[in-house]
Amino acid sequence: MAEHRVLFVCLGNICRSPAAEGVFLHLVKQRDLVDSFVVDSAGTGGWHVGQPADQRMQAAANRRGIHLPSRARQLAMSDLTSFDLILTMDQDNLDAVQSLSREAGGRSTATIQPMLGYARRHQTRDIPDPYYGGEAGFEHVLDLLEDACEGLLETLTNPAKHPE
Ligand code: 4NP
Numbered sequence: 001m002a003e004h005r006v007l008f009v010c011l012g013n014i015c016r017s018p019a020a021e022g023v024f025l026h027l028v029k030q031r032d033l034v035d036s037f038v039v040d041s042a043g044t045g046g047w048h049v050g051q052p053a054d055q056r057m058q059a060a061a062n063r064r065g066i067h068l069p070s071r072a073r074q075l076a077m078s079d080l081t082s083f084d085l086i087l088t089m090d091q092d093n094l095d096a097v098q099s100l101s102r103e104a105g106g107r108s109t110a111t112i113q114p115m116l117g118y119a120r121r122h123q124t125r126d127i128p129d130p131y132y133g134g135e136a137g138f139e140h141v142l143d144l145l146e147d148a149c150e151g152l153l154e155t156l157t158n159p160a161k162h163p164e
Pocket of ligand 1: 010011012013014015016017047129130131
């Protein structure tokens, strides 16, 4: 059985969280750790359910050699027990997941955290929504996610190692 079940969450599940899923899977495959992880993504909203990642997000990821396999789905109450770790892209996503967790009461077992808490090179707390902006916004999302995904994988695979 997989050691780590990780769910990335944003608003629409067509830009940021599918990119997080793709970047993290890319690192996991590079390190030959596929069997240790279940990785998925979801949106707090349901407008884009069933859709692949936004073409602009896919194109930006492909330029870095990263494939985005996701089809959008909406976050469900069951995710709060199916996943160990739920990572949110911005404060609104964090508030929404925490609110759902409160509704679920004792059934919610997942740890809910901001994704950028794992970034080492960037100090910012939120991954900005690139949907209504230009190409640079999608590149910035990937820069932030590559940093945070590296930190996340390092933390999950070396849990005893804490920085001084
Ligand atoms: P995401 O971006 O949350 O990173 O997937 C968005 C995509 C679509 C919308 C909002 C955010 N929308 O309002 O349709």
